[in-house]
Amino acid sequence: xxxPEPAVxxxxxxxxxxxxxxxxxxxxxxxxGVGARFTLxxxxxxxxxxxxxxxxxxxxxxxxxxxxxxxxxxxxxxxxVMRYLSQAxxxxxxxxxxxxxxxxxxxxxxxxxxCAIPAGGAALxxxxxxxxxxxxxxxxxxxLYPLADAGTDGGSADHMRDIxxxxxxxxxxxxxxxxxxxxxxxxxDLGLVLETIAAGWVLAGRSVQHVTTHATLxxxxxxxx
Amino acid sequence: xxxPEPAVxxxxxxxxxxxxxxxxxxxxxxxxGVGARFTLxxxxxxxxxxxxxxxxxxxxxxxxxxxxxxxxxxxxxxxxVMRYLSQAxxxxxxxxxxxxxxxxxxxxxxxxxxCAIPAGGAALxxxxxxxxxxxxxxxxxxxLYPLADAGTDGGSADHMRDIxxxxxxxxxxxxxxxxxxxxxxxxxDLGLVLETIAAGWVLAGRSVQHVTTHATLxxxxxxxx
Numbered sequence: 001x002x003x004p005e006p007a008v009x010x011x012x013x014x015x016x017x018x019x020x021x022x023x024x025x026x027x028x029x030x031x032x033g034v035g036a037r038f039t040l041x042x043x044x045x046x047x048x049x050x051x052x053x054x055x056x057x058x059x060x061x062x063x064x065x066x067x068x069x070x071x072x073x074x075x076x077x078x079x080x081v082m083r084y085l086s087q088a089x090x091x092x093x094x095x096x097x098x099x100x101x102x103x104x105x106x107x108x109x110x111x112x113x114x115c116a117i118p119a120g121g122a123a124l125x126x127x128x129x130x131x132x133x134x135x136x137x138x139x140x141x142x143x144l145y146p147l148a149d150a151g152t153d154g155g156s157a158d159h160m161r162d163i164x165x166x167x168x169x170x171x172x173x174x175x176x177x178x179x180x181x182x183x184x185x186x187x188x189d190l191g192l193v194l195e196t197i198a199a200g201w202v203l204a205g206r207s208v209q210h211v212t213t214h215a216t217l218x219x220x221x222x223x224x225x
Numbered sequence: 226x227x228x229p230e231p232a233v234x235x236x237x238x239x240x241x242x243x244x245x246x247x248x249x250x251x252x253x254x255x256x257x258g259v260g261a262r263f264t265l266x267x268x269x270x271x272x273x274x275x276x277x278x279x280x281x282x283x284x285x286x287x288x289x290x291x292x293x294x295x296x297x298x299x300x301x302x303x304x305x306v307m308r309y310l311s312q313a314x315x316x317x318x319x320x321x322x323x324x325x326x327x328x329x330x331x332x333x334x335x336x337x338x339x340c341a342i343p344a345g346g347a348a349l350x351x352x353x354x355x356x357x358x359x360x361x362x363x364x365x366x367x368x369l370y371p372l373a374d375a376g377t378d379g380g381s382a383d384h385m386r387d388i389x390x391x392x393x394x395x396x397x398x399x400x401x402x403x404x405x406x407x408x409x410x411x412x413x414d415l416g417l418v419l420e421t422i423a424a425g426w427v428l429a430g431r432s433v434q435h436v437t438t439h440a441t442l443x444x445x446x447x448x449x450x
Contacts, residue, residue: 033406100295102264139295140295148374
């Protein structure tokens with residue numbers, strides 16, 4: 001059962017509560033709703049075999065993983081979630097097939113089910129995940145959503161400020177960054193692209209409780225040749 | 226070139242400005258940034274043929290359409306955008322192949338490039354798109370993001386309130402609605418599922434300028450059998 005409107009409070013958060021220490025609430029990643037949904041689409045007749053093999057090659061240590069009809073849900077700490085995603089997506093890419101992956105990261109758990117954040121709960125400080133280079137090249141259409149509300153999140157909800165900061169961070173990483181309608185396009189090694197997406201998500205999440213990010217990644221596209 | 230931080234203003238909007246009449250600014254859908262990005266992933270060796278054939282079967286009247294490496298960009302009025310998406314996705318589904326489609330709708334154009342909304346621009350009232358039944362069954366993982374800011378959007382930014390209203394609307398449509406982590410799952414005819422997603426997006430957009438929504442749709446999944 002969800003907690004109704006868990007992100008809503010009348011009291012602005014102080015910088016110290018925004019660092020995750022509000023009222024002695026020290027959530028686990030699962031309690032804070034940290035995790036991902038992703039869909040691996042493999043454009044080949046043997047898609048089922050490639051997808052199952054890729055999931056088997058990914059290290060799920062520390063994670064709860066549940067595959068459904070539309071997507072696979074992954075719950076756990078940011079570093080573990082991103083390692084799993086990078087390993088699963090790069091394994092699918094190494095099959096040589098054209099792969100399109102839809103990746104949805106979320107932290108600060110308002111949403112469908114099971115949220116342990118108390119009313120007025122603060123943002124949660126996490127370290128930026130670090131990923132290994134994969135040797136797999138990708139292009140990603142990326143969007144970041146810091147879901148700050150009036151009266152919470154320091155009282156200064158300004159989602160474009162946080163988005164522009166994340167894009168500036170992406171430009172510092174060495175991957176190719178191109179603005180386009182609705183998205184920022186990232187191109188480079190899959191590990192570095194996912195690390196950049198995760199960095200924007202985690203950094204925005206240090207001052208905003210509920211932050212999600214979506215990316216569609218293309219690997220081995222014939223259009224890119 | 227983008228307009229820096231176009232959604233940010235110090236002045237709360239009155240109900241009349243929230244209806245789109247602020248300062249005599251009567252934007253076209255393109256000026257307001259109304260449109261979509263979508264990726265059709267067809268899990269078969271002849272994916273390129275199926276995708277190109279599906280795009281050819283969709284009516285692009287009134288729309289600007291540009292296909293890139295990762296996704297296809299569609300700009301125009303909500304009704305035209307949704308008709309195009311429904312026709313393209315259902316055509317791909319009628320190939321019989323397993324299709325995964327990533328759909329990203331946006332209105333209120335802060336973002337990468339070209340935004341004509343003046344500083345302090347208001348929300349834009351649009352009618353809810355109406356789609357025909359397609360005969361194609363789908364399951365979708367859906368997330369809605371009303372990106373209200375403090376000091377704009379009537380001064381009452383509360384993204385979960387708008388999300389719950391959209392989920393309540395979805396429950397009234399007759400499709401199957403299931404809450405899950407980070408997403409709401411919608412199942413039914415592809416036309417009705419897309420119409421429900423668009424309704425949540427357009428209705429939230431009547432009071433919030435910048436609203437996006439993401440859905441991953443699964444058609445002909447062997448896991449669903």
